[in-house]
Amino acid sequence: MHAAVIVFPGSNCDRDLAVAFERAGARVSMVWHKDTALPEGVDIVGVPGGFSFGDYLRCGAIAANSPICRSVVGHAEKGGYVLGVCNGFQILTETGLLPGVLLRNANLKYICKPIELRVETADSPFTAGYDAGQSITVPIAHHDGNYFADAETLKRLHGDARVAFTYVDNPNGSVDDIAGILSGNRRVLGMMPHPERMAETLHGGSDGAPMFDSLVDQLANA
């Protein structure tokens, strides 16, 4: 299984994401934002956390219009897999691959701590290693993680079981406690919490590891 991790100026979770994929058995290519094409044969693109382009204008807005993001959108439109974590989730909403937007946290504070998530669906290659309803602990580290979408979009997300994760104790004001969502074909996941920062026991927990294990398992056999 071949994963590409995009590196923007200001990315700071790119190495963590690459290590999490490698630990699960993937081959990883780091791809610079100015590149115009993904490496041949990439199964999944990881869009990492950080502060791409200093969060100028809006979080993720400049990165979403970078040369490589056109290829990432093309990859997703052809049925390719994409995982966006934290700033990566913000970037995916800005590209339009995922609906809604991440607003400033309701309490206006940057929040960095482990939090409890509920797995809402196991029906995706990202969440197949969990049970629906299972509770997992992974860290959040964001200032703009307050998910917002209009009522019609939310109805569609809930109706199609596209909410992947919710917060057990909502830290940031996200509508319906939403922490992560899937695309319509369930091959694009965006989430604010960081599974790659809880992927081995040295991290203090490994609740994020099943995501990478199941991705590598399912995409290697695809």
Place this chain on the structure above:
Amino acid sequence: MKARVHVMLKNGVLDPQGEAVRHALGSLGFDGVEGVRQGKVIELDLAETDADKARANVTEMCEKLLANTVIESYSVEIA
């Protein structure tokens, strides 16, 4: 030719920064501020000399980058 773009959160989208400003004004003794909405002003220097073309061009910039129309509305002034 100059253009000025105002970007504001749409009505109905909670503006926590505006709310914080409202609270701060209240604690400074400015009573009666019932609502604060915080937005952005973006000024552009354009080579274009035709106002209609400039407006159309800046509108496209707003749609593609300057505003996120899921949550933000914008207005364009050409001067």
